[in-house]
Amino acid sequence: MSAETTRRIEAHLGRRARWRISEIVFWLALLAVIFAFPSRAALINEILVAGLFALSLDLILGLAGIVSLGQAAFLGVGAYAAAILASWDQADPTLGLAAGALAAAVVGFATAPLLLRGADLTRLMVTLGVSLLLGELANRNGWLTGGADGLEFSMGKVLGRFPIGFTGQRNAALYSFAVLFVLFALARRLRQSPFGLALAAIRENRLRAGALGIATSWRIVAIYAVSAAYAGAAGALLAQTTQIVSLDLFDFHRSADVMLMLIIGGAGWLYGGIIGAGVFIVLRDVISAATPEYWEFWIGLLLVVLVMVGRDRLQEYVRRAASRVALRLARDAA
Amino acid sequence: MTAKRWTLAAALCAMLAASPALADENTVTVGLILPMTGPSASTGKQEKAGAELYIHEHGDTVAGKKIALVVKDDTGAADVTKRLAEELVGNEHASVLMGFGLTPLALAAAPVATEAKVPEIVTAAATAMITEKSPYIVRTSFTLPQAAAPMADWALENGIRKVVTVVTDYGPGVDAEKWFGGTFEKGGGMIMQKIRVPLKNPDFAPFLQRMADDKPDAVFVFVPSGFGAIFMKQFVERGLDKSGVRLIGTGDVTDDDLLAAIGDAALGAVTTHHYSADHDSPENKAFVAAFEKANNGMRPNFMAVAAYDGMGLVYKALEKTKGDASGDALLAAMKGLSWTSPRGPVSIDPETRDIVQNIYVRKVEMKDGALFNVEFATIPDVKDPYKASKR
Amino acid sequence: MSGPALEARGLVRQFGALLATGNVSFALEPGARQALIGPNGAGKTTLINLLTGVIRPTEGRVFLQGRDVTAFSASERVRLGLSRTFQINQLFPHLTPIESLGLAISERNRSGADFWRVAGTRPAIVAEIEDLLTRFGLEAEMDQPTHTLPYGKQRLLEIALALATRPRVLLLDEPAAGVPEEERQDILAALAALPSDVAILLIEHDMDLVFTFATRISVLVAGRLLTEGKPEDIAKDERVRAVYLGEDGHG
Amino acid sequence: MLTILFDGVAYGMLLFVLASGLSVTLGLMNFINLAHGAFAMVGGYVTALMMDRLGAPFLLTLPVAFLVPALLGVVLERTLYRRLYGASPLDQVLFTIGLVLMAMPIADFLLGNEAHQVNLPAWLSGSLSVYGVGISRYRLFIVAVCGVIAAALQLFLVRTRFGAQLRAAVDDARVANGLGIDVDRIFAVAFAVGSGLAGLGGALAADVVGGIDPSFPVKFLVTFLIVVTVGGSNGILGALFGALLLGVLDVAGKYYIPSIGAFIVYAVMVVTLIVRPQGLFARGDGR
């Protein structure tokens, strides 16, 4: 055995583990944007939260290849868990965040078996059905959730020090940034681990994955629960930074929008959701400022073109563009 | 290529940074947040047209200040409303927030109004408690108790004793059920059954059948504007009108905007509300004519007039403060203001910040080849009974 | 340990009225080099699926190193030492050979559910990946996505993957199918170099391969074992000739 | 009781006519066409506008409400849809959501966002009393028309050579193609029929759902999907039974237990998918 080959294998397996310069630049730039545009803190916050939500979808769609049209279910569960906790005077954001993630993970774990059988189409419909059922459940239990009127509440300070309301918009964005970054780093690690590799195997060829001794069903259940927890955390953040939850969190369009974001940015490389959320929300903001009634048309057009041109090609383009921009930023900064 | 991508990123940042027309000293920005897309889009369209009409008629300058109206689409999602409110205030330096199509949307903006000390003028959402959620909320639309309670009085006076109520199952619906029912029972009437219909409901048949089985004197109905057409049509289709059951309700079900669409099925329905396009006053005739002219023949409804008055409230408050657009000054000026709206005389209750207005009893009739809510009785100066009851 | 590595006792599988496998019994001794042949539609695929646990038998039992695994799932059987290759490549097109092998080895080490450690930080695993790459001559392509590999190399990876699970029993399903002539020798060499302690069942149409590789041949016809024996006996067997040539068999 | 049953059947028939087009595209051709509602919207608008602007009689507008979306369907199928037949469900979902997002603002831009009503002729308004049971004339009409459509579709599929070729193409496109069946053309026609049925459904449903407005394609999207999911994809009858089952359960549920109303439909779907995840949606060609 040659030491050279050994080294190359180690390097190959760990090649995505080391943070690359372009990645570091990406996160620094994101942080810089929060400070550079204090007046857009609310929009940036929305992007960060949506980015986390899209990341949650990437965990199952991008890593494990499981399609879902019901990711809103977990967004809603997480948001309502955090909101209900806050309305019981447990207003500490960290507690709410944990509760949101946990509640969503439990629901995810409980519903994951529904995904094990059937084809993509069945999965799309089952996940959609579950989100609709949960939405109706929230609607029917108005005593707890506020029903169709929504539930508003006041939020405590992050870590007991930083208010995140209107006067603390930047705090809110920084809070979301911190949560996104930590969860992203975890997801990144997970993707790079043997577990992540096993998910890639299941996505690429479930039959062979099983033939290598991988308990494919359990892995899918596990990643679905993790994905649900991420979506729940996004929901909790959304609830906490807006201090209101309403039934539209469970709506079909939430699940559809997050899928668009992820697809725009490209699934499977974890940055896609965040970039896609940025592009989608900024585009929506700009177009809808110009034509509040007709902005959907342009998003729709973008989507049709995206599918027609081929997602893979566009995804590759976005990936390369993003890393080049980041490198350029690094060079300019140096 | 690299340069091109670099430009792309720069463009994204620029879009992010863009703050339209940096507000100067002499501009007062009014942020109008409405659902412009999705199922409540018709509300947004009416409101936007109403607010724009006011500016068009009264010029864009008042007390030396230029008025800038910024319209934002919140898609009916509360978190977007909240974000837009924050941005309008924080980024575009809006002095007034206005609009809010549904109760949760109005509530979402309330903390922003409170913290930023910016008046929030609610021109649509009609759940009574909304104004209690922030001392900066002022309302120019109406509250459901305000419209529903007088209906009970009228019903009692007109020999109706047994009623089934049908309301949509959300804040305003529950308000309507409670205030019609409460007032009606206090006056000696009997509520035979209270039916709540889910918000997303394409078919009223089973509910209508339930009420038909009870054989009431009348059915009291509240559905959000837009659902009125289905309800009325199915009511007639089921033959309930011919079996002698009267249809009463708040004006939402016979929305002016939809009457033509509902057609003859609406004939004879008696409702109480604060505005009818048929209201007989010179102010209203001018308003309706100007609105239809500006909007391709679209008939204004109570949403349009509320936004029109909301805009008017801003103008009048600014005149009173002599151009001082700070939140507290505007709010103080708004309290107690009174004027003549297309709907009749109105004023802002200084204590509750809700609008005080006449409630009219109307009946749908054919007039000059078109259907109208024709007013035939007036209950003057009605305050929101919900807040009055709490005192 | 004594006794057969893999044993089937009275396997029966029916699909509705169709009898796909009828009372098949056979044993594979440790280190065996056995081939399974038979015309199309003889039920070879069904038999493999029964042995590997993809489908359950209607009757009969499967023993792996003396242990009754009839009720075990396919992935459980793999962990107990029964591995297979596929007739049509079943690989991970966008993973590299290093990643595919690393995955299989981690899984075998019970560290496959490890979601925190970065893959490739355990020297033992890296050493084993390297060993397999060298044995199958895949060093040059080891960091290329699998779908870009030449077909023959993919076939080799197919076998390497199965071997990475450290099987006691290996089922090879037409390992040389579809391989161009020039890459064929690599496959033959790889087969010859398989560890001698692993029991191997080769399912193959290529008689060249069967007769060079196997020391024992089983013939499956219409879901039943027609005969079993040494290659030279099978070659002479009239019934086998009949099956393949379409003559009416005697006896 | 009988009235409730009738209402349920009528509502079910309405669901069927709205979803029948989808049972052709999704059920037979395995294409996840979330833009189905957009075709229905076009049909609804055709009827509403023809009656409103041209004063055309209701019945006369119905064939046009079929033809216009069918034509639109062919154009879109030839230019766009066909490229996605073999694509992943994800791509199909994204593409058709994109179409919906485009269709709604276009409708809003051209026709405004108020609901366009279909005002029924007098002979279809009001209700009849049959043995003391009040039956709405229009619902009776819908039941009749939908019954005819279901029967016609079934006959079309079962009795015509085209129907046989379509079923053959769905069974095994590869072999059908190899045996001289122009699978491309067959699918184009089937897609047109599906789109046309959607349009007809939109036209018939307009009155009952409170008119046609730009949000129509998403308002009932979930409902369409549920009907086809529950009914299964193996042809028109599955969709019909699914629609009737849902219609009756929904109406009865709302009548007897108003407080759980909307649950029933969603629960029926989820339970169906748990019990028969493959059976209802098994992709035709397994090869």
Next chain:
Amino acid sequence: MAELLRVENLSAGYGEALVIQGIDFALEDGRSLALLGRNGVGKTTLIDTIVGVTTRFSGKIWLGGVDIAPLSPHARAHRGIGWTPQERNIFRSLTVEENLTAVAVPGPWTVRRVYGLFPRLEERRTNGGRQLSGGEQQMLAIGRALMLNPRLLLLDEPTEGLAPIIVDELLAALRELAREGLSMIVVEQKPKKILPFTDHAIVLDRGAIAHDAPSAELLADPAALDAHLTAAKKA
């Protein structure tokens, strides 16, 4: 006699697997060809490539002087190629009669004539495709191909997995068709079944033509048969 089919330097496979390589042969009108070889040597791939339902990597396929290789499968069918797939692939949701009429092209072969050839099919005309026995399915598959009124009939292992008595019935029908002068290529693993009534035989081995001779010649030389069909090229 005119040349009906000519295959030139044909290579094809599935996905990336190259299954047949550089195949050349020709067939005259009215003649029949036996395509022999063990499992997995590329017989079905060759047939599928002529039909057009697999991936052709290179080569030409002339039918009656026209290169049909660029044509779609259904266009090839209408130019005179009739096909019975290896798995028969009866359309499951069609009845027996529908299976015949759905693909019919006007010509001498009608439903009536097919029923004449296979009376069993007429008995089962309203049965669904999935209710048929293996033999009936094969008869239907042949009848279905005949309904196209083909100039060339491609039969992929028509006797595989069938009971001997059914095999005889089918072979009798095929012999009759060959006698009437219908051109056909029959894929078979059991040469003695078909060599007696085909004009020419090709033996495939590992994707290439290993032997190309008149059927009678091959039949008369058991050694050659053995060599190619069982322990070929034993090292």
